[in-house]
Amino acid sequence: MDKQTEQKKVFLEIVQQLRQLIRMEKIQAGEKLPSERVLSERLGVGRSSVREALRSLELLGLIETRHGGGTFLASTHKHQLVEVLSMFILEDEKSKKDVELTRQIHEKEAIRVISCTEILRTLPVWDSFFVKLEIEGTVNCRDVLREIIITSGNRLSLKIWFQLAAYDGDRLNRNSTEDEKLILQTMLKSMQLGYEKEALRAYEQWMGTGQTF
Amino acid sequence: MDKQTEQKKVFLEIVQQLRQLIRMEKIQAGEKLPSERVLSERLGVGRSSVREALRSLELLGLIETRHGGGTFLASTHKHQLVEVLSMFILEDEKSKKDVELTRQIHEKEAIRVISCTEILRTLPVWDSFFVKLEIEGTVNCRDVLREIIITSGNRLSLKIWFQLAAYDGDRLNRNSTEDEKLILQTMLKSMQLGYEKEALRAYEQWMGTGQTF
DNA sequence: TATCAAAAGTGGTCTGACCACTTTTTAGCA
DNA sequence: TGCTAAAAAGTGGTCAGACCACTTTTGATA
Known part of the structure; x- marks a missing residue:
């Protein structure tokens, strides 16, 4: 049916799976997400694929990452989106x-x-x-x-x-x-x-x- | 000075370097970007880092990638941004x-x-x-x-x-x-x-x- | 009990490998 | 010569492992 749309972009599926996980676990804004290694295991994909999805969400300002600390659902609205867009356009x-x-x-x-x-x-x-x-x-x-x-x-x-x-x-x-x-x-x-x-x-x-x- | 802002997010620097490269090479909309391997070499970073930056830009709709074909500056405006945002929000x-x-x-x-x-x-x-x-x-x-x-x-x-x-x-x-x-x-x-x-x-x-x- | 060093956990990055797909090149045939 | 098909090269997609830097937790010591 809509295979053409669904087929590609496994990386986007991860984004969607992440959202599902967030809903299931009832993770609130500001709270911590599972670590990249745990996510890669639970979703059955490589860590680098998880990271690509996370980086995208970070650029959109939907999550925050702290080196050595973890990944968190964004609480404050410090979106880099506009900055990046304007940088390009x-x-x-x-x-x-x-x-x-x-x-x-x-x-x-x-x-x-x-x-x-x-x-x-x-x-x-x-x-x-x-x-x-x-x-x-x-x-x-x-x-x-x-x-x-x-x-x-x-x-x-x-x-x-x-x-x-x-x-x-x-x-x-x-x-x-x-x-x-x-x-x-x-x-x-x-x-x-x-x-x-x-x-x-x-x-x-x-x-x-x-x-x- | 603004080290605090500039210091982190090497991944964002790559995004900026990519833009600089696009300007230097005068790459027009729809045209092809250097391959991930070439970019990783020219920018002096690993391929996975390049990919994280590229995936982010792809989610923003600024570039398009074709499996086996290459990466291109977006020509048509098929942005997944709103879709992703609405998926989350x-x-x-x-x-x-x-x-x-x-x-x-x-x-x-x-x-x-x-x-x-x-x-x-x-x-x-x-x-x-x-x-x-x-x-x-x-x-x-x-x-x-x-x-x-x-x-x-x-x-x-x-x-x-x-x-x-x-x-x-x-x-x-x-x-x-x-x-x-x-x-x-x-x-x-x-x-x-x-x-x-x-x-x-x-x-x-x-x-x-x-x-x- | 308080302190602080060690250990564990986590994100950041790089390398190498393999696969799937596309594009280019080449070899062979008509 | 010209065309076609196979082979090769190029490219993105994904994974695994390793190491580093940083943070958090743990536990031993004073």
Whole structure:
């Protein structure tokens, strides 16, 4: 039947078997995987084949390996994926702009989804951000965006966003300035009230003013 | 200085060296890379290490390997990345919906960008699609969307889209039906004229009617 | 009990070997 | 000469074993 698809790529089968093993053993994020030698024995393949599969998963950021320590299911989201991709595909200065724009695509869509969904836009978390801005005068930019992406409910979009946000580094992980306070409050309040266009306008303003280019 | 970052991951250095080699040799997409044995000799590392790096790049879809044939720089975009990611992260039926929604996020943004940019929205390619619909009555859905994404100019977004489109498989790679003709013409014409909202509305209609769920 | 050295465990890498498959070369035939 | 088929070379796929560097565990000693 689909032999043509299934036949090849034994190395990909190992990846799949690894996943199955992880589910069976109920290995949680951050926990240790069996050693390469044990895996090679249990899966009935050579250690080098196991390593090829593990290296691939490592490059994707799905596992972490510690020399002499073992292999662990990734807990933190420090994916090298974007870095590697950009190393190969995006080379010039435009790359960074592309990463930023792509990240913002997902953020804008999340804001749209939340604004249009009553259950999502009336969550208490938005009010907590709003109040925090009122009292403390600042919030962590990355935290706000992450919450927005998470709430939107698209887990693949979330995955992509994490990778792009990791690429942008600390430029995103900062406290909002005094100038951004009003903009952020406008964005949050508009989102809560379901004013999609107003929320997006505030977002655009935020992204335009908050960073220097 | 940054020894801590640079010190480890010899395996990642190989990935970088591979890229350098590709640039030096000016290897184009679809062309052949040196054999594993040659690479191992030229890079001064063991063949197994070279293979670990190559397998990772293969999983990312950056290279293709043919048993007995050789290793080639990827030409077609048949990336297994999303598949592998979803295999690990997205497990239920919602996954497919997430992939589709995420793909549409990038398509909608591309339509926005094109509609708002005179140089892009007045390209002759849109008229060619319009005319083709008029005369032949149908166009390839994937071709239209790909052209839209490419034109938008965000190469990272393009890369992601290709992966997502590959995941959706042949459901996207089909000719438009009679019912879609008017919708597509509306979308294209609105985009050409810079009517962003009208173009998006047509797009939403297209995506809503064109597929069965 | 506390300390620290030895042992065991683990990932990192290299080498060599063999297999399966593809491409190239060569030898033989028409 | 020209074509075909067999042989050879090239290449990826996989495995086994060895050694190193590093971490964790163990156990003996003070």
